[in-house]
Amino acid sequence: MTEALDLLFTASLWAAVLRIATPLIFGVLGALLCERAGVLNLGIEGIMTMGAMVGWLSVFLGADLWTGLLIAAAAGALMGLLHAMLTVPLGLSQHVSGLGITLFASALAYYLYRLIVEVGESPPTIEPFRPLDIPSCRTFRSSGRSCSDRRHPPISR
């Protein structure tokens, strides 16, 4: 019991929490904007998946990392525009269109992946952004892991 409590007070746990939760926080910020605008957006998962897939594919096919980031944002905005077209001018059910967007975008992302990328023995990789060296994060290094010195998810390294 005390070991579990001790784990809660380690810096490496909170560094990992911050690292893993950051993409979710971006998604939640988008959902918050939609909620404030009066639209229930259930398509966020699909929109994020589509943006991530298109951005990763563009870098995999030879684009610059920052260009890939812009393309990912544009792809996400395009899917958001589709959701907005269905819910605002057409006035369709926000629940069904959101779930439909999620289903459509995640299936399309997987379809694009299977269509474009050759599936071999090892998963395809790209060269990701360098870890950002934040001076205030250096204090974490003495306690083991650093929040700026972490390895990237398996698909990018």
Next chain:
Amino acid sequence: MSRATGVPSFIADVIVALALLTMLVALLFTSYRVRR
């Protein structure tokens, strides 16, 4: 769905999603009436 259409599952998922969205737009048209 994948077996019914005879295509891989990732294509079947796209078909299901497109069918859902098409049905959603078709529901919109039920609120209109053809006028002579």
